[in-house]
Amino acid sequence: MSENSETTPIGARGCESRRVVLEARDVSKCYVLDEIEVHALRGLDLEVCDGEMLAIIGPSGSGKSTLMHIIGLLDRPSSGIVTVEGEEVSSMLPNQLAAVRNKRIGFVFQSFNLLARTTALANVELPLVYSGVSGAERSRRAKEALERVGLGDRLNHLPNQLSGGQQQRVAIARALVTEPSIVLADEPTGNLDTRSGMEVMSILQDLNTEHGITVVLVTHDDMVSRHAQRIVALRDGKVVREEIVEKRVIAHERRAKFDAGGEE
Amino acid sequence: MNLKESFRIALRALNANKVRSLLTMLGVIIGVAAVILLVAIGTGVQDEVTGSIEGLGSNLIFAFPGNVEQGGGGGGGPGGSIQKQFSLDDAEMLQRRLGPDDKVVPVIQAAAIAKVGNREWRTTMAAGNEYSGEVFSADYASGRGYYRSEVSASSRVVIIGASVQKELFPNKDPLGEYMDVNGQRFRVIGTLVEQGGSLTGDQDNQIYLPITTAQRLLGTRDISIIIVKAADATQIDLIQQRIKRALKPRFGEEFSVFTQQETLGILSQLLGTLTVMLAGIAGISLLVGGIGIMNIMLVSVSERTREIGIRKAVGAKTYDIMSQFVIEAIVLSVAGGVIGITIGWLGSEALKVVVPTQVTPWAVALAFLFSAGVGVFFGVYPAYRASRLDPIEALRYE
Ligand SMILES: Nc1ncnc2c1ncn2[C@@H]1O[C@H](COP(=O)(O)OP(=O)(O)OP(=O)(O)O)[C@@H](O)[C@H]1O
Numbered sequence: 001m002s003e004n005s006e007t008t009p010i011g012a013r014g015c016e017s018r019r020v021v022l023e024a025r026d027v028s029k030c031y032v033l034d035e036i037e038v039h040a041l042r043g044l045d046l047e048v049c050d051g052e053m054l055a056i057i058g059p060s061g062s063g064k065s066t067l068m069h070i071i072g073l074l075d076r077p078s079s080g081i082v083t084v085e086g087e088e089v090s091s092m093l094p095n096q097l098a099a100v101r102n103k104r105i106g107f108v109f110q111s112f113n114l115l116a117r118t119t120a121l122a123n124v125e126l127p128l129v130y131s132g133v134s135g136a137e138r139s140r141r142a143k144e145a146l147e148r149v150g151l152g153d154r155l156n157h158l159p160n161q162l163s164g165g166q167q168q169r170v171a172i173a174r175a176l177v178t179e180p181s182i183v184l185a186d187e188p189t190g191n192l193d194t195r196s197g198m199e200v201m202s203i204l205q206d207l208n209t210e211h212g213i214t215v216v217l218v219t220h221d222d223m224v225s226r227h228a229q230r231i232v233a234l235r236d237g238k239v240v241r242e243e244i245v246e247k248r249v250i251a252h253e254r255r256a257k258f259d260a261g262g263e264e
Numbered sequence: 265m266n267l268k269e270s271f272r273i274a275l276r277a278l279n280a281n282k283v284r285s286l287l288t289m290l291g292v293i294i295g296v297a298a299v300i301l302l303v304a305i306g307t308g309v310q311d312e313v314t315g316s317i318e319g320l321g322s323n324l325i326f327a328f329p330g331n332v333e334q335g336g337g338g339g340g341g342p343g344g345s346i347q348k349q350f351s352l353d354d355a356e357m358l359q360r361r362l363g364p365d366d367k368v369v370p371v372i373q374a375a376a377i378a379k380v381g382n383r384e385w386r387t388t389m390a391a392g393n394e395y396s397g398e399v400f401s402a403d404y405a406s407g408r409g410y411y412r413s414e415v416s417a418s419s420r421v422v423i424i425g426a427s428v429q430k431e432l433f434p435n436k437d438p439l440g441e442y443m444d445v446n447g448q449r450f451r452v453i454g455t456l457v458e459q460g461g462s463l464t465g466d467q468d469n470q471i472y473l474p475i476t477t478a479q480r481l482l483g484t485r486d487i488s489i490i491i492v493k494a495a496d497a498t499q500i501d502l503i504q505q506r507i508k509r510a511l512k513p514r515f516g517e518e519f520s521v522f523t524q525q526e527t528l529g530i531l532s533q534l535l536g537t538l539t540v541m542l543a544g545i546a547g548i549s550l551l552v553g554g555i556g557i558m559n560i561m562l563v564s565v566s567e568r569t570r571e572i573g574i575r576k577a578v579g580a581k582t583y584d585i586m587s588q589f590v591i592e593a594i595v596l597s598v599a600g601g602v603i604g605i606t607i608g609w610l611g612s613e614a615l616k617v618v619v620p621t622q623v624t625p626w627a628v629a630l631a632f633l634f635s636a637g638v639g640v641f642f643g644v645y646p647a648y649r650a651s652r653l654d655p656i657e658a659l660r661y662e
């Protein structure tokens with residue numbers, strides 16, 4: 001890590017006066033493959049505070065994606081408790097989980113996961129389709145979301161007619177079109193070049209600072225993680241370190257510097 | 265989410281995967297069209313043949329030389345193995361024995377060449393006696409049938425079918441005109457109304473002569489078959505027995521007597537086999553179509569499973585997924601079915617030029633239900649399985 005951030009011991013976290021929007025308590029995930037057990041998560045604890053921007057880092061295979069899928073309600077833990085805005089999730093039926101994913105959580109995948117042969121606009125409309133917003137209202141909101149990520153002129157492009165960075169921005173637009181309180185992004189810049197990565201980070205940081213949306217992102221990149229307010233490091237399926245970022249990287253400034261030809 | 269929305273999603277998804285949709289539909293189209301067409305041919309041929317026998321008139325009894333049941337003779341035509349042919353005397357004897365109410369007609373059928381001026385035409389001559397018109401319910405367009413006196417005098421008079429008239433007398437009234445039959449001069453005394461039909465030989469391409477004239481023309485004393493029309497429908501079996509008894513002394517076992525019902529039965533049985541064979545081929549086309557549908561659906565399972573993963577990740581409920589895929593499958597099957605039925609039906613109409621066809625509702629229903637069933641099952645079942653996975657498992661599906 002760098003000299004301008006301070007490391008705090010594990011367990012000293014806590015949201016103080018702020019609400020806990022996402023909580024994982026003693027969560028384990030165990031995959032059984034050919035009778036060999038793989039423990040992706042081993043009794044992990046994590047709290048995500050309302051309105052914070054949190055980065056999760058850790059070596060490959062440490063369980064970052066597994067954790068994101070579980071707190072994004074896309075997967076179930078083998079044991080442990082997950083709560084979303086105070087509500088425990090494990091007792092919910094699949095359709096109730098679908099409703100929570102739809103209304104409160106926006107998920108951005110490393111591999112975009114857009115519907116093929118479907119326009120950017122239709123892709124962004126998708127969550128609204130399932131929340132019962134229809135007609136003009138739906139396309140208006142989808143358009144708005146695409147404009148917010150700078151793709152107002154690419155509404156009718158198909159995913160394969162867009163660059164990787166643009167596809168990721170469509171995915172972000174899809175994640176925020178339902179105005180969720182939480183956006184989870186698993187290596188959102190992982191597949192992108194530096195410049196596209198900066199654009200994606202400034203969108204995510206804007207969401208957090210200007211709209212107060214809680215953002216959790218996974219990254220391998222030190223620089224990317226320091227866009228967040230707090231960094232949690234995983235190893236072997238556990239939180240091994242936690243750090244408050246003293247001097248956040250401001251995505252706009254960094255991008256401006258980059259465009260002016262400054263050093264990375 | 266309401267049904268209208270489900271429809272919109274399904275149509276959008278079909279539109280987004282045009283090739284897949286078209287190939288699936290093609291499977292249904294091929295299966296349905298093939299079955300309809302083949303069964304239509306089978307049924308059409310059967311109807312036509314039985315129809316043409318029924319069209320001869322009713323209450324008919326046919327006597328053939330040769331023993332059909334023992335396989336000695338074969339059909340009734342003048343085959344080489346038939347020992348003894350009927351003659352006019354046999355017919356007259358039968359008429360005497362049966363009395364005046366039941367009409368006996370000796371029949372000869374043979375190829376003939378008709379000629380008017382320098383127009384020549386290949387046709388079939390059918391010869392009978394003065395009862396022919398009544399027994400075979402002849403439908404005269406103009407003129408008359410031959411008189412008894414003309415039969416006994418071997419008069420060279422002829423009645424012509426509609427095709428013959430068209431060919432040899434294209435723009436004049438043939439009545440009273442002369443034509444050559446096998447080199448002899450005949451006077452046209454009647455013309456017949458067009459009957460249509462093509463399978464049992466063009467029934468309009470026939471000329472009709474008195475039996476005695478035909479015998480002289482062909483240089484024979486034999487006749488092909490004897491046909492009896494029973495005056496009373498309830499007496500048919502009895503008359504059949506009397507005919508058998510009358511012919512036995514001279515022919516022993518070397519003759520066969522069938523009622524029209526029996527003849528129809530034998531023919532329908534034969535033609536039924538044809539229909540079953542065609543239906544078998546049709547069944548294979550259905551199967552091939554079905555396998556095509558299955559293939560497309562199974563090949564796209566991983567893509568569709570990922571699609572389902574994406575939809576679930578953004579909040580689709582099980583019901584939303586299922587309604588989308590059920591509607592997709594039904595839309596494809598119904599569209600394919602309708603196109604297949606249209607093609608099969610138009611095809612059978614077009615084929616009527618070559619072979620009689622008759623579209624049967626059960627074939628349409630069966631073909632449609634089968635193809636649609638395969639389409640819906642292989643469209644919906646994988647979707648059902650995928651809809652029960654956790655979103656992340658569906659997204660990871662390989
Ligand atoms: N579906 C699965 N079946 C079996 N094992 C799995 C599965 N998914 C993940 N694992 C295992 O769980 C562990 C954690 O995987 P995970 O994807 O969470 O790691 P990660 O921290 O996201 O790694 P990366 O940085 O490479 O994306 C790994 O050892 C992986 O092999």
Ligand SMILES: [Mg+2]
Pocket residue numbers: 064065066
């Ligand atoms: Mg990962």
